[in-house]
Amino acid sequence: MIAVLGECVADAFAERRAGELTLRVLPGGGPANTAAALAGLGTPARFLGRISGDVFGELFRERLAGVDLTYAVEAREPSTLAVAGLDDAGKARYGFHAEGTADWQWTGAELAGPVLDGVRCLHTGSLALVRPPGRDVVEAFAAAAARRVTVSVDPNVRPSLATREAYAVERWCAFADILRLSDDDLAFLRPGEPVERVCDEWHAAGARLVVVTRGPAGALVSLGGVRTEVPAPQVDVVDTVGAGDAFTAGLLHWFDGRGLLGGRLDGLDPATAREAAAFAAKVAALACTVRGADLPRDAGAVAGR
Secondary structure, three states: OEEEEOOOEEEEEEEEEOOEEEEEEEEEOHHHHHHHHHHHHOOOEEEEOEEEOOHHHHHHHHHOOOOEOOOOEEEOOOOEEEEEEEOOOOOEEEEEEOOOOHHHOOOHHHHOOOOOOOOOEEEEEHHHHOOOOOHHHHHHHHHHHOOOOEEEEEOOOOOOOOOHHHOOHHHHOOOOOEEEEEHHHHHHHOOOOOHHHHHHHHHHHOOOEEEEEOHHHOEEEEEOOEEEEEOOOOOOOOOOOOHHHHHHHHHHHHHHHOOOOOOOOOOOOHHHHHHHHHHHHHHHHHHOOOOOOOOOOOHHHHHOO
């Protein structure tokens, strides 16, 4: 089983018509997207999130119906709302309503006990690792988890909600075996720096596998400094919301299916890492063919072709 720790966010997509603005709300949030995609691919997933009891929380629980919610917290605070507008390429730009919401209020007691029983990998990141007051609790939990499971981190930067300094990627690399981020994330975190040098610094800090996704340009895979690239499959893009989360789910699903999770990825070689990333790119492409952060119903079968 793969555990995913982080937020679930109500993604409200704005549509402007004849002087009015209509919001179409879909369940989202990077970690919740990843958990749902893992379940859609057939990998048992457990979501460690703080889910509000409001109407959006009901939507999240419906979306995560195939995910183990045994250790999800029933939160009293309201859900986080993100209002998104899509550009001509289907890429979203977000405005967040996140003050005092459920996702960031973690306490140590909520992540204690048997929450990782039966788990081979913990995936976390996104806003849960940078938003106070819960960020320190989440980081400490992930660091401790590295002693018993593979740890995957996706910074998934949101400049409107956190500063560059809040994304302590070098420190996270001390416990992260897998670091997956987009080229936009990289440009924000390390502007103007060569990707090869940045990858090598993150390897030196502890991350064994670094994957930089580049949208239609595919992905760069760096395993301990040995680099290769994978192309992106060509699809008819509806929108790109959740594509990076789907890529991460595809990557972890592929590793889990081959028994590679549970340790430090010591048995992973560059050719195998590239094969995993190629599969993940296929899953991400599928996510771009439907509206919102979701996969087609037959994603598992299609991605396996």
